Amino acid sequence: MHFKARAHERLNDAQLQRNLARIQGKFVQKRREALTELDDVDATRDAGRDIRQRALDNLDVWLEMFERNAAARGATVLWAETPADINRLVLEIAFRHGVKSIIKSKSMVSEESALDHAIEAAGLTVVETDLGEYILQINGYEPPSHIIGPALHKSKEEVSELFARQHGTPRKDDIAALCLEARGVLRRHYLAADMGISGGNFFVAETGSVVLVTNEGNATLATTLPKVHVAISGIEKVVPTLEDVATLMRLLPRSATGQSISNYVDVLSGTKGEGEFHGAEHMYFIVVDSGRTEVLASEVREALRCIRCGACMNHCPVYQNVGGHSYGWVYPGPIGAILTPMYVGLDKARDLPSASTLCNQCGVVCPVRIPLPDLQRKLREKAFERRLGTPGERFALKAWSWLARRPALYGLAARVGVRVLRIMGGRRRMIHRLPFGHGWTDGRDMPAPRGRTFRELHRQRAREARATQPVPPR
Amino acid sequence: MxxxxxxxxxxxxxxxxxxxxxxxxxxxxxxxxxxxxxxxxxxxxxxxxxxxxxxxxxxxxxxxxxxxxxxxxxxxxxxxxxxxxxxxxxxxxxxxxxxxxxxxxxxxxxxxxxxxxVMKVTRVAGRYDGTVTYHDCCAGLREMGVKAQPRVLLAGVAGLTLKEMPECETCCGFGGTFSVKFGEISTRLADNKCRHIIGSGADAVVLGDVGCMLNIEGRLRRRGDSATRVLHVAEVLAGKP
Missing domain, CATH: 3.40.50 (Rossmann fold)
Known part of the structure; x- marks a missing residue:
C-alpha cells in the first residue's frame, strides 16, 4: 500500500481526524512563542545549520574522534552497517552480559530495525519507557506517528481504555492519573532490568559522550540504573563539541515542543568510574549507517543535518490532515518524505516525494535550514528519470511541455481547449466532471474558462488600437 | 521604464x-x-x-x-x-x-x-464595495516576500474593508499537479481554507495566484457556496472584479 491509499484511510477515520484537529496548531503556536526568547533567531539558525554541516563535511574525522574519546572513558563503540546489524549487536551485548530484561528510552533509529521484535524473538523481554512509546507497545506495537510525540494520534479516552484493558485497573479520565499509573508500572521494570537501551540526540566527538533530550526523565533512569547501557543513533548525529550542543539545544526544544529547555538533558560520558554513584558498568555505542552514507553522497545530503525536532511535520498542512501513519515508515512528514525513499528505496515509497504542495512551510521553520521542498524535488527528478510515475501522468506532463515550447501550436490548442471547457462549464461556468482530471473533480468543481485566451484577446486589442490610430501623412 | x-x-x-x-x-x-x-x-x-x-x-x-x-x-x-x-x-x-x-x-x-x-504606488483606481479577506499564496509569501504589499494596496481601494482570517498563510492545497495527483488531500486542504474564508464573514477572498483561485473557487462551489467571490488581487486593484 502506498501513501495515497493510506492517506485515504486516515482522511476517512473520524476518530483520528478529531484527534488530529485537537493537536493542530498547538506546536505551531508554542514554537513561535518560544523562538521570541532568542535575541537573533535567524543567526542562531544559521549557526545551527553551520554546526551540523561542519559535522557532515568531515564526518569520518568526527566519528573517529568520537570513538577514540568514548573508548578512553571506558565505552565500546560498535558500528552497524545495516538494520540487521543493530539487532545482532544488541543481542550479542545482551548475551555477553547475561541480560534477561531490557528497558528502553526512545530511539527512532531502533524503529528502523524493529529492534523490539528482534529482542522478543530472542526470548528476552523489553519495555518501552517513553510514555508515548509505552502506549504504542502495549497496543500491540502500533507504529509511532510522530518522531517526538509517537502517540500523538491517540486521544486521552483511547489511552484510558487501553490502560484499563492492559493493566486491569479501573478507567481513569484524568491525564495526571494515567501518567501516575504508567509510572507505577514502569518503575518495577526499571528496577528489574539489567540493560537499558537509549537513542542519542547527539554524539559529542570531543568528549565521547551521548546527549539525551527528554521530558519524562525516563532516559536518565533507563541509562543509569541497569548495569549495561547501549546508546543507538545514526552516524550523522555526531557533533564536534559540547559548545556545539549548547547552540543546538537553543534550537531543538524550542522548535520541537516550544520549551526553552527540555525537562531533562543527559550528557552521558563513559562507564561508572571509581567512587562514582551513577552510571552503567558497561557502556556501548551502536553507531548506525543503514543508508546514511548513501544519503551523504547524494543530492539530498542536507537532510542529514536533521536534529529530529519535528517542526517540519508540525507545520506541514498535509501531515496535519493525514497524520504520521500515512507516511508508512519510521519518519513521517516532510523529512520522512526524503528519508524514507532514501532508506527503504524510492520504488517502495514513490508517492512520498510528490506528497506535498511544496508550500515550503517546513523549509521556513527548519531550525537547521534544510531546504526540504528542494530535496523533495530532487527525489521527484530521480523518480521521473526512473519512470516510477504512471504513464498517464508522464504523457500529460510531456505533452504540456512539448506544446508550451511551440507557441503557435500552443495558441491553437489553447483556443480550442478553452472553448471546449467553456461549453462543458455550462451556464454556471462550472465543470463538474473532467474526463482526465477526476482527482480534481471528485471533490471540487473546475471553474470554466471564459472562452477566449489572453493571448488572442490581447492580439485583438492591439489590432483594434492600430486600426483606430490616424494614418500618418505621406 | x-x-x-x-x-x-x-x-x-x-x-x-x-x-x-x-x-x-x-x-x-x-x-x-x-x-x-x-x-x-x-x-x-x-x-x-x-x-x-x-x-x-x-x-x-x-x-x-x-x-x-x-x-x-x-x-x-x-x-x-x-x-x-x-x-x-x-x-x-x-x-x-x-x-x-x-x-x-x-x-x-x-x-x-x-x-x-519598485513603483512606490500607494493609491490605485479600484473601487470595491464590500468586505474581503486575503489569502497569502505560498510561493508569493515564502519565496517572494509578498505579505504587506497587497494589503497596502487593498487599503487604498475605495469602499473595501479587509478582514483577516485565521491561517491565512496556510496552503490552500493546490500545489500544481498535486491537486490532481493527490486530489483527496488537496480537496481537504481546500476545504479547510474555505471554512476559514466563510468564517471570516467576508463576501470575497482575494489572492494573487490563479491556480489557488481555481482550487478555492472549485471547492466553494462544490460545497454549495455560490455567493463567496474569488478574486485576483489585480482585478480588485484595477477596479475590474
Whole structure:
C-alpha cells in the first residue's frame, strides 16, 4: 500500500481526524512563542545549520574522534552497517552480559530495525519507557506517528481504555492519573532490568559522550540504573563539541515542543568510574549507517543535518490532515518524505516525494535550514528519470511541455481547449466532471474558462488600437 | 521604464481579465508594458514533477523573451518564484546561460510587490464595495516576500474593508499537479481554507495566484457556496472584479 491509499484511510477515520484537529496548531503556536526568547533567531539558525554541516563535511574525522574519546572513558563503540546489524549487536551485548530484561528510552533509529521484535524473538523481554512509546507497545506495537510525540494520534479516552484493558485497573479520565499509573508500572521494570537501551540526540566527538533530550526523565533512569547501557543513533548525529550542543539545544526544544529547555538533558560520558554513584558498568555505542552514507553522497545530503525536532511535520498542512501513519515508515512528514525513499528505496515509497504542495512551510521553520521542498524535488527528478510515475501522468506532463515550447501550436490548442471547457462549464461556468482530471473533480468543481485566451484577446486589442490610430501623412 | 509582463499560462487560459488588469495597473504606475506575444509557460509544472529537461527548455524560452526588459512582472507569486528562485538551480550546469538567468531573476517581481516596492504606488483606481479577506499564496509569501504589499494596496481601494482570517498563510492545497495527483488531500486542504474564508464573514477572498483561485473557487462551489467571490488581487486593484 502506498501513501495515497493510506492517506485515504486516515482522511476517512473520524476518530483520528478529531484527534488530529485537537493537536493542530498547538506546536505551531508554542514554537513561535518560544523562538521570541532568542535575541537573533535567524543567526542562531544559521549557526545551527553551520554546526551540523561542519559535522557532515568531515564526518569520518568526527566519528573517529568520537570513538577514540568514548573508548578512553571506558565505552565500546560498535558500528552497524545495516538494520540487521543493530539487532545482532544488541543481542550479542545482551548475551555477553547475561541480560534477561531490557528497558528502553526512545530511539527512532531502533524503529528502523524493529529492534523490539528482534529482542522478543530472542526470548528476552523489553519495555518501552517513553510514555508515548509505552502506549504504542502495549497496543500491540502500533507504529509511532510522530518522531517526538509517537502517540500523538491517540486521544486521552483511547489511552484510558487501553490502560484499563492492559493493566486491569479501573478507567481513569484524568491525564495526571494515567501518567501516575504508567509510572507505577514502569518503575518495577526499571528496577528489574539489567540493560537499558537509549537513542542519542547527539554524539559529542570531543568528549565521547551521548546527549539525551527528554521530558519524562525516563532516559536518565533507563541509562543509569541497569548495569549495561547501549546508546543507538545514526552516524550523522555526531557533533564536534559540547559548545556545539549548547547552540543546538537553543534550537531543538524550542522548535520541537516550544520549551526553552527540555525537562531533562543527559550528557552521558563513559562507564561508572571509581567512587562514582551513577552510571552503567558497561557502556556501548551502536553507531548506525543503514543508508546514511548513501544519503551523504547524494543530492539530498542536507537532510542529514536533521536534529529530529519535528517542526517540519508540525507545520506541514498535509501531515496535519493525514497524520504520521500515512507516511508508512519510521519518519513521517516532510523529512520522512526524503528519508524514507532514501532508506527503504524510492520504488517502495514513490508517492512520498510528490506528497506535498511544496508550500515550503517546513523549509521556513527548519531550525537547521534544510531546504526540504528542494530535496523533495530532487527525489521527484530521480523518480521521473526512473519512470516510477504512471504513464498517464508522464504523457500529460510531456505533452504540456512539448506544446508550451511551440507557441503557435500552443495558441491553437489553447483556443480550442478553452472553448471546449467553456461549453462543458455550462451556464454556471462550472465543470463538474473532467474526463482526465477526476482527482480534481471528485471533490471540487473546475471553474470554466471564459472562452477566449489572453493571448488572442490581447492580439485583438492591439489590432483594434492600430486600426483606430490616424494614418500618418505621406 | 520597459516592463515585461508574463501573464502565466493559467491567466492565458483560465482568467484573461487578470492579465488586462495587470496591464492597467502597470500603465497607471507609469510603466511601458511589453507583452511578448509567444509567451506560454515558465516550466514550473515540469520542474516540480522532476522533468528537468523540459523545465530547462521552457526556462530558456522565458529568459530569451524577457531579458531585454528593465523588469519582469508576473501576476503570480508562484511563477515569479519559479523564475526568481529556481531558474538558478536549473542552469547550474550551464554557467554562461546561468548568468543570463540570474540577471533576469534579479529583476523579476510579483505584481503587487513591484507596484509597492519598485513603483512606490500607494493609491490605485479600484473601487470595491464590500468586505474581503486575503489569502497569502505560498510561493508569493515564502519565496517572494509578498505579505504587506497587497494589503497596502487593498487599503487604498475605495469602499473595501479587509478582514483577516485565521491561517491565512496556510496552503490552500493546490500545489500544481498535486491537486490532481493527490486530489483527496488537496480537496481537504481546500476545504479547510474555505471554512476559514466563510468564517471570516467576508463576501470575497482575494489572492494573487490563479491556480489557488481555481482550487478555492472549485471547492466553494462544490460545497454549495455560490455567493463567496474569488478574486485576483489585480482585478480588485484595477477596479475590474
Amino acid at each position: 520597459r516592463v515585461g509582463l508574463f501573464v502565466t499560462c493559467l491567466v492565458d487560459l483560465m482568467r484573461p481579465s487578470v492579465g488586462f488588469a495587470a496591464i492597467e495597473l502597470l500603465e497607471s504606475a507609469g510603466a511601458e508594458v511589453y507583452v511578448p506575444p509567444a509567451q506560454t509557460c515558465c516550466g514550473q509544472p515540469a520542474y516540480n514533477s522532476g522533468d528537468r529537461a523540459d523545465a530547462l527548455a521552457l526556462a530558456r524560452k522565458v529568459v530569451g523573451e524577457f531579458e531585454g526588459c528593465d523588469h519582469l512582472v508576473v501576476p503570480s507569486g508562484s511563477c515569479a518564484g519559479m523564475i526568481r528562485t529556481h531558474y538558478a538551480d536549473l542552469f547550474a550546469d550551464d554557467p554562461a546561460f546561468a548568468a543570463r538567468a540570474a540577471a533576469l531573476a534579479a529583476k523579476t517581481h510579483e505584481l503587487t510587490s513591484f507596484l509597492v516596492d
